[in-house]
Amino acid sequence: MSYQIVVCGSIVPDPLQTLEPVSGPTGPSLKNEMMLPSVLDPWAWHALFEAAHLAKNVAGSKVYLVSVAPKAKLQQVMMTVGQKAPFELIVVDGPSSGFTDAAEIAPLLAEAIKGIPGLDMSKLLVFGGWESASRGAGSTMQIVGELLGITNQFQGVDKLTVGADGSFEILERIEGGKHQVSKCAGAPVVLGWATGSLPEPPNNPQIGMQNMRAIMPALQKAKPAKVATDAVKYASVALPKQQRQTKIVKDLPADEIAKEIVAWING
Amino acid sequence: METVLLLTHADAGKPALEALAAAIPLKRDGGTLVVGLFGADVQPFANEIAGCGATKFLAVTGAEFTQARYASDAAAAEALVKASQATIVVVPATSRMNRIVSGVAHRCGGRADTHVTGMANGNITRWYYRQRMESQQSRTQRPWFIAIDPGCHAPYSGAAGTAATTPVSVSLPTITTQVTGVKAPESSQQTIRPDAKLLFVAGAGWTKKQPDGQAHVPEAAELIMGFLNATKASLGSSKSLVDLSGEGQAVLPFMSHLNQVGQTGSTPRHPKGLSTCCHGEEPHAVGWRFIGERRAINLDANCGWARGKADVLYVADAFEVMRKVNQLLGAR
Numbered sequence: 336m337s338y339q340i341v342v343c344g345s346i347v348p349d350p351l352q353t354l355e356p357v358s359g360p361t362g363p364s365l366k367n368e369m370m371l372p373s374v375l376d377p378w379a380w381h382a383l384f385e386a387a388h389l390a391k392n393v394a395g396s397k398v399y400l401v402s403v404a405p406k407a408k409l410q411q412v413m414m415t416v417g418q419k420a421p422f423e424l425i426v427v428d429g430p431s432s433g434f435t436d437a438a439e440i441a442p443l444l445a446e447a448i449k450g451i452p453g454l455d456m457s458k459l460l461v462f463g464g465w466e467s468a469s470r471g472a473g474s475t476m477q478i479v480g481e482l483l484g485i486t487n488q489f490q491g492v493d494k495l496t497v498g499a500d501g502s503f504e505i506l507e508r509i510e511g512g513k514h515q516v517s518k519c520a521g522a523p524v525v526l527g528w529a530t531g532s533l534p535e536p537p538n539n540p541q542i543g544m545q546n547m548r549a550i551m552p553a554l555q556k557a558k559p560a561k562v563a564t565d566a567v568k569y570a571s572v573a574l575p576k577q578q579r580q581t582k583i584v585k586d587l588p589a590d591e592i593a594k595e596i597v598a599w600i601n602g
Numbered sequence: 603m604e605t606v607l608l609l610t611h612a613d614a615g616k617p618a619l620e621a622l623a624a625a626i627p628l629k630r631d632g633g634t635l636v637v638g639l640f641g642a643d644v645q646p647f648a649n650e651i652a653g654c655g656a657t658k659f660l661a662v663t664g665a666e667f668t669q670a671r672y673a674s675d676a677a678a679a680e681a682l683v684k685a686s687q688a689t690i691v692v693v694p695a696t697s698r699m700n701r702i703v704s705g706v707a708h709r710c711g712g713r714a715d716t717h718v719t720g721m722a723n724g725n726i727t728r729w730y731y732r733q734r735m736e737s738q739q740s741r742t743q744r745p746w747f748i749a750i751d752p753g754c755h756a757p758y759s760g761a762a763g764t765a766a767t768t769p770v771s772v773s774l775p776t777i778t779t780q781v782t783g784v785k786a787p788e789s790s791q792q793t794i795r796p797d798a799k800l801l802f803v804a805g806a807g808w809t810k811k812q813p814d815g816q817a818h819v820p821e822a823a824e825l826i827m828g829f830l831n832a833t834k835a836s837l838g839s840s841k842s843l844v845d846l847s848g849e850g851q852a853v854l855p856f857m858s859h860l861n862q863v864g865q866t867g868s869t870p871r872h873p874k875g876l877s878t879c880c881h882g883e884e885p886h887a888v889g890w891r892f893i894g895e896r897r898a899i900n901l902d903a904n905c906g907w908a909r910g911k912a913d914v915l916y917v918a919d920a921f922e923v924m925r926k927v928n929q930l931l932g933a934r
Contacts, residue, residue: 348731350865350885356735363737377866433730434737437704438713468732468866472716474704481708486775488672490701493859506785509697512794512860514785515670520778530859530866534845566713570725570738575891578910583903585917592899592916593926596876599897600800600833 336501337395338522339455340386342422343444343463343479344379345404345431346412348372350468356572361564363434363572373408373431375416378464382528384536385495386462387420393497398422401447403440404431406557413550418543419536424553425451429560433469436566441478443560448483456523459483465490465508465527473527480525487519490527604633607688607745608656609679610699611670612641612648617694619757621750622654624721625692626758629655636660637765638682640675642668644767652763660685661767666774669781670698672705674774679706681772689744695751703749712745719754733869733891752796753871753892791856793830793837800835801872801893802826803863805880806842807900809853812921823854825924832931836872838863838889840880864889878920882906899923 348354348371355366365371375383383400390396399422402409406428413424427443429435448454448461461480466473473490480488491508498504501521506514508529584592606628610618622637629635635655639648640662648659662678679702683691691707693699695717707714720727725738726748786792808822830837839861846853863870864886875893880886882898883906890896890911897914898907907915916923 350732351883353884354731354734356730365731381866436713438708441708470730471732472704472714473700474707474714474716477702477705478708481705486673486676487779488701488705491697504782507697507701508860509670509784511796512786512792512858515697515781516783516785517671517779517781530862532859566741566743567715568740568742570740572730572735572737574735579896579913581908581910581912582914583908583917584914585903587916587918589918589922589926592918592923593930595914596897596916596923596927597930599895600874600876 336393337458338389338393338460339397339399339451339458340390340460340462341399341401341448341451342379342383342386343401343461343476344376344382345402345467345469346373346408347376347431347468349374355574358572362567363569364432368432369405369408373412375412376464376467376469378466378468378528381531381533382462382464382526383416383420383422384533385528385531387422387536388533389495389497399425399451401425401444403427403429403443403560406554410554417546417550418538418540421542421545424550426553426557427560428557429562431469433467433471434567434569434572435562435564437470437472437474438478439562439566441475442482444475445479445482448479459523461485461523461525463527465492465529476525476527483523485523485525487523488525489517491529492526492531493529494532495526603631604628604689605636605687606633607636607638607683607686607691609638609682609691609693611675611696612639612644612646614694614696614699616757617696617752618647619651619759620752620755621692621694622651623758624750624755626654628690628692628721636686636688638686639767640667640678640682645765648765648767650762651758651760652765653761654758658686659765659767660770662770662772666777670701671777671779671781672701673777673779676702676706676709677772677774680709681770683710683745685770689746691745691747693747693749695749699749703747707745707747710745712747713741713743714747714749715739715741716749718748718750721748729891732865732888734888791827793856794860795834795836796870798834798836799873800833801838801863801870801875802829802833802835803838803840803875803877803880804843804854804857805840805878806846807879807920809843809846818921819854821921823856825921825928826854827856828928829924829931832928836870837861838870840886841865841867877907877912878924882911887911
């Protein structure tokens with residue numbers, strides 16, 4: 336059994352950047368959004384590692400990365416991502432803003448997946464992040480699954496184990512730092528990954544060169560997508576006003592600090 | 603006039619009571635409240651909230667709905683929404699409801715907003731970009747699904763009674779997933795306590811070389827566990843600390859990715875938080891958005907916590923301070 340593993344993932348601003356919302360005619364966006372350095376969404380990033388790991392261990396499997404994002408920004412991000420794991424990129428030139436409704440993005444992803452040549456639902460594993468670092472809704476993957484007719488869906492996944500019979504054991508995050516364990520007969524499935532259990536793979540220039548041969552044509556042929564922006568009416572988007580007046584305590588003996596902390600805990 | 607549906611699995615507990623309390627005011631101006639429950643046995647919870655003012659208690663019951671599984675849960679929720687003809691569907695954001703809410707909204711021709719932290723004047727409040735900006739927003743499309751994050755609303759506390767439930771039938775798809783159990787993290791001790799009054803966050807500094815030139819990971823583990831046992835605090839971690847395990851470095855044995863706060867980790871809600879050996883960089887500190895009082899212990903007086911992110915920063919050696927703290931707590 337081999338798999339067609341499709342990873343859905345967009346780009347988000349580098350987490351170290353300062354973000355500021357601005358209002359425009361089509362709703363809120365980020366100030367200087369196109370100038371901000373971007374990264375692949377961190378949960379999609381984990382999903383990609385897990386997909387590559389699975390494909391490496393199941394002969395004949397292939398990984399696709401399907402992304403709805405501004406293609407110029409995506410091209411920059413692919414310079415890094417392309418060196419991590421072998422995949423075929425499929426691009427829809429559209430917004431990556433957190434303020435775009437998940438219900439507008441999901442059909443674009445589903446259509447892109449349906450358009451994969453030779454798509455075989457019995458081999459299809461749809462991976463993605465269980466939420467994003469932009470919208471953080473956890474909605475997109477569910478709707479993609481619905482549009483593809485997949486009712487075996489799992490969210491907050493940290494581990495996927497393929498059994499000898501082709502079945503899957505899946506660990507999903509639930510309350511209280513625990514995992515729910517499920518057994519699923521097999522593909523097709525939708526897996527919204529949490530952090531998974533794999534470290535970030537090292538850069539591999541050979542994989543990078545191999546990927547880039549296909550990435551550039553994929554970016555060039557990306558079709559622009561029309562996305563409605565009126566589904567959500569934003570009354571306000573603002574930065575939190577929670578700057579605290581930090582009291583910095585220096586040169587106080589550990590005994591005294593400990594007393595203060597214990598009194599604070601018990602207070 | 604809205605028809606408001608509280609939609610939940612019947613064993614959701616407090617988050618369901620919070621969602622109910624948030625749902626009740628939405629039926630203003632002559633609207634109606636309906637309760638839709640699914641699970642093996644919904645009657646005990648229906649009775650608990652019998653006095654909530656709902657005009658109907660719809661129920662999907664049966665052994666198939668015991669398991670928290672997308673196929674059966676989504677089918678049950680879809681049937682309840684359609685039977686209620688709800689225009690607004692309020693759900694508690696438990697892991698079970700989060701798994702299905704957007705998929706069910708799609709099936710019902712609606713839209714969903716998740717991780718909602720408040721509702722007022724027809725708007726919901728939710729956060730974007732990892733709790734970095736807060737939005738007040740609304741939708742005109744119906745049904746509008748609203749998933750209320752736990753801990754954001756006072757729970758419903760009305761009188762119990764006997765609720766007359768109306769069964770709703772469900773057409774189930776072929777079920778090929780079975781939930782086989784629940785697994786605690788590899789660590790033998792439960793360190794994540796969502797209801798704890800205090801969040802204790804450990805950073806990678808606990809595993810670094812100390813003034814004597816050696817790392818003291820076993821002592822760090824002992825100090826942290828001693829503190830957690832004495833205070834019943836919940837344990838959080840910086841990303842750098844949990845990532846160390848993947849890089850083959852010495853790590854705290856009870857720490858896993860589930861403990862991570864901020865970035866790709868959680869955004870827990872606790873009245874107080876104490877950070878140790880962690881620099882308080884912005885990507886980590888966004889996970890502290892819903893922590894009330896914040897204190898930090900760090901050797902660097904210019905760390906992120908000093909820049910308006912903590913109420914008090916103690917510039918000190920966390921090993922030394924926590925040793926003394928544990929002594930005091932032990933002497934309590």
